[in-house]
Amino acid sequence: MKSHPPKPFRIRPMKPTESGVIHNLARSLSQFFPEDFIIIIDESLNKHPCLVGLLGDEIVGFLVWTLRDADTAEILWMGIKGDYHGLGLGSMLLDSIEQAMAQKGVTKLVVSTLSYTVDYKPYEKVRAFYYNRGFKSLGIQSDYYYDGVDRLILVKTLG
Numbered sequence: 001m002k003s004h005p006p007k008p009f010r011i012r013p014m015k016p017t018e019s020g021v022i023h024n025l026a027r028s029l030s031q032f033f034p035e036d037f038i039i040i041i042d043e044s045l046n047k048h049p050c051l052v053g054l055l056g057d058e059i060v061g062f063l064v065w066t067l068r069d070a071d072t073a074e075i076l077w078m079g080i081k082g083d084y085h086g087l088g089l090g091s092m093l094l095d096s097i098e099q100a101m102a103q104k105g106v107t108k109l110v111v112s113t114l115s116y117t118v119d120y121k122p123y124e125k126v127r128a129f130y131y132n133r134g135f136k137s138l139g140i141q142s143d144y145y146y147d148g149v150d151r152l153i154l155v156k157t158l159g
């Protein structure tokens, strides 16, 4: 980790009026979220709950999630503004959803990301983020995102 964030990091549910801010934040992460993903992220924001992380009044992080069933929650999208990567903010967002889900009796948290079978450097750190926080590989779906672009499904047991 580089250092501590400059101001207290607050996490709360997204307000409906804030979806445009999340849209812009996701667009700024273009190495990770191509334009077609942005459309799906916008749709997800209309359908699923989203947590936001704020430094002062600025939204610098988001996490969209859903309940798959009584036991399993899924992180659909997560992002931290580029200037603030590596400061522990993503870990705090993740802790927050893990605690909230554990309180509901949810025992598994699932997330998908670009697979290690695809040679694309930016996602190596993303996989490290999840692995270092207790996620284990559940499997790979070949050609999931596009032809030759596989997804890795990860799961973490909560509690």
Ligand SMILES: CC(C)(COP(=O)(O)OP(=O)(O)OC[C@H]1O[C@@H](n2cnc3c(N)ncnc32)[C@H](O)[C@@H]1OP(=O)(O)O)[C@@H](O)C(=O)NCCC(=O)NCCS
Residues within 6 Å of the ligand: 001, 029, 032, 077, 078, 079, 080, 081, 084, 085, 086, 087, 088, 089, 090, 091, 092, 112, 113, 114, 125, 126, 128, 129, 132
């Ligand atoms: C993945 C992401 C949410 C992690 O949030 P973060 O605030 O940067 O992560 P933290 O500071 O809490 O944790 C740092 C860890 O994440 C990893 N990491 C990911 N991106 C990193 C970066 N740019 N700089 C430093 N560490 C990074 C490191 O492996 C580090 O691991 P370690 O603490 O075990 O050494 C964030 O980097 C991000 O928004 N990435 C782009 C969007 C994305 O890929 N989202 C996930 C799609 S599945």
